[in-house]
Amino acid sequence: MNKTLESYLYEYFGYPSFRTYQREIITSVLDGKDVLAMLPTGTGKSLCYQLPALICSGLSVVISPLLSLMDNQVQELKWAGFKKVAAYNSFLSYQEKRYILRNMKKYKLLFISPESIQQDVVLEELRKQQIDLFAVDEAHCISQWGHEFRTDYLKLGRVRELLGNPPCLALTATAAPTIQTDINNKLQLQEPVLFYESIDRTNISLEVVDTDSERNKKETVVHYIKQLPKPGIIYASSRRKTEELARLINEKTESHAYSYHGGMSAEDRQLIQQQFISGDIDVMCCTNAFGMGINKSNIRFIIHYHYPKDIESYVQEIGRAGRDGLPSSAILLYTEGDGILPRQVIELEFPDTPHIEAAITRMDDKESDYTLEKRLIDECGWEEQHARFFVYYWKEWRLLENSDLKASEYIASIAEKRKQWKRGKLKQMEEWLHNATVCRREKLLHCFEETLTKRPERCCDICGTAELPAGQRMERKKQESLDWKARLHKLFFLDHD
Structure with missing residues (x-):
């Protein structure tokens, strides 16, 4: 060379x-x-x-x-x-x-x-x-x-x-x-x-906003979309909610919003993705199916309408903002009861014991993984991720020597371990979310065994501005929760001449 x-x-x-x-x-x-x-x-x-x-x-x-x-x-x-x-x-x-x-x-x-x-x-x-x-x-x-x-x-x-x-x-x-x-x-x-390299993106401010109802949460979304610089992404947990939010934004604001989720055809997803990249769409309302590999440097905000199941997903998703190094925001909206859905999702991510026991009778170790997976999908109505999980660990069980567990017990035990792990990751996410005393950035870095070396001026909703005494932070937070416009101005320094 x-x-x-x-x-x-x-x-x-x-x-x-x-x-x-x-x-x-x-x-x-x-x-x-x-x-x-x-x-x-x-x-x-x-x-x-x-x-x-x-x-x-x-x-x-x-x-x-x-x-x-x-x-x-x-x-x-x-x-x-x-x-x-x-x-x-x-x-x-x-x-x-x-x-x-x-x-x-x-x-x-x-x-x-x-x-x-x-x-x-x-x-x-x-x-x-x-x-x-x-x-x-x-x-x-x-x-x-x-x-x-x-x-x-x-x-x-x-x-x-x-x-x-x-x-x-x-x-x-x-x-x-x-x-x-x-x-x-x-x-x-x-x-x-x-x-x-540190996960800390110092140009992205971190904020959690408590909303007391679904109606209030939607009103908060509309308010932010009217005020925030564009373009931006709103993440929601369901396909229906992404479509609902896109309609709401198009009806209540002057911004051009679209929904994106895994239930759409590949052609439609590709078209919408390219429109967003080229600047024809102001706000993308999407599930976590959107964002990976998107080459767009000027995304100004990420709003989480629902919070992710783990802190790693949160970091990846907010990291799609501000790749050009300019000030950007990560805003997470929270309403009591939001934790029900991610818990349901975790339970449904793996096949349950009765389905595992029934599938054992259909297995043949002479057949390929693909054939076995296809049989479970076509004949038993399994989801693809369940079929792949089951076939992989069934074949792993076949290679074990002197196992005290039956195949169904072994696969079910692996599924339970995975669920326990995911519940723990969800708990970590919620502990960060509900933290109201320690700097959010500092707490986030701690989750990845990092320490905060320098606090940026636009840090998080807990810290506020750097010059505020610690004793005034909670009072300021409470006051600003009633005044969205003032809070937004502080966040983006829009009140500066």
């Missing part, structure tokens, strides 16, 4: 310099080292595998969890003039998939899901290639203690081994120490180089 990394960076992407840790990560990858990098949302993780892919002579494989995320990155790279890039996923027709597999040598960068890369026909073609980099995006998904656990991620260590153990780059925005250890073990990283 005769050129400097900076010259490659400018030549391929037009950037004059690297962001924090980008150069160090890329250097380690090019030196053939395994790397675990935890960089906050919006700090340029994708460049850490895109640039090495363009520099290396062989193929770089990127495991990505979302189809829309893959397609976005492929389109952006093609628009920038890089043609040797492809995404292999279910969006493609049979002919398009066949073309990619038959022309694998033409590509420098291949995006693929953890499910697709395990298909025999895909692995067969990849094993013929020179794989220079095996990158795993959203690597926290590989940990059973991660906030987006997917069983197919657990199999990536074996996939990497079948591909000759190429250097691995594991990327995530949030990973507590237990999850870091899990990522290392599951991906079989060898003496990985660790890069960790």
